[in-house]
Amino acid sequence: MPNYIDNKKFEKLIKEHCRGRHKNEAELFHLFDLLISNIIDSFHFKVDKEDAKQECFVLVLKTLKNFKPSQGSAFNYFTTIIVNNLKLIFTKRKKYSEKINDYFEMKYGPRQRDQSPSSL
Numbered sequence: 001m002p003n004y005i006d007n008k009k010f011e012k013l014i015k016e017h018c019r020g021r022h023k024n025e026a027e028l029f030h031l032f033d034l035l036i037s038n039i040i041d042s043f044h045f046k047v048d049k050e051d052a053k054q055e056c057f058v059l060v061l062k063t064l065k066n067f068k069p070s071q072g073s074a075f076n077y078f079t080t081i082i083v084n085n086l087k088l089i090f091t092k093r094k095k096y097s098e099k100i101n102d103y104f105e106m107k108y109g110p111r112q113r114d115q116s117p118s119s120l
Helices: 007-018 025-043 049-066 074-108
Strands: none
Touching: 007 025, 007 049, 007 074, 025 049, 025 074, 049 074
16 A cells, blocks of 8 residues: 555545444554554654554544544644644653653752663
């Protein structure tokens, strides 16, 4: 399969899925997997790829029924949802990491730049 998504086919599969026709569900899920993977790779998000893919996939499935072709293309709609979710994931993980680092600095004192909490 190619590494790009045919938006017309993508929208057709989404419409079928929303109407309860799940015969092409595997193909639709493959396209979402491809879209999510391409976005993670293209934007170089510093997140755990598999965890991020799963979180994005769950969100995409939750928002699938909200897609309206009259308001724009499926590709753009879901790309926006995925990118925004990846930003949120990155920000949450960054804040968590900062809290961990602050805790270790409070507990053990300032560390050298290359020293990680796991090495303490």
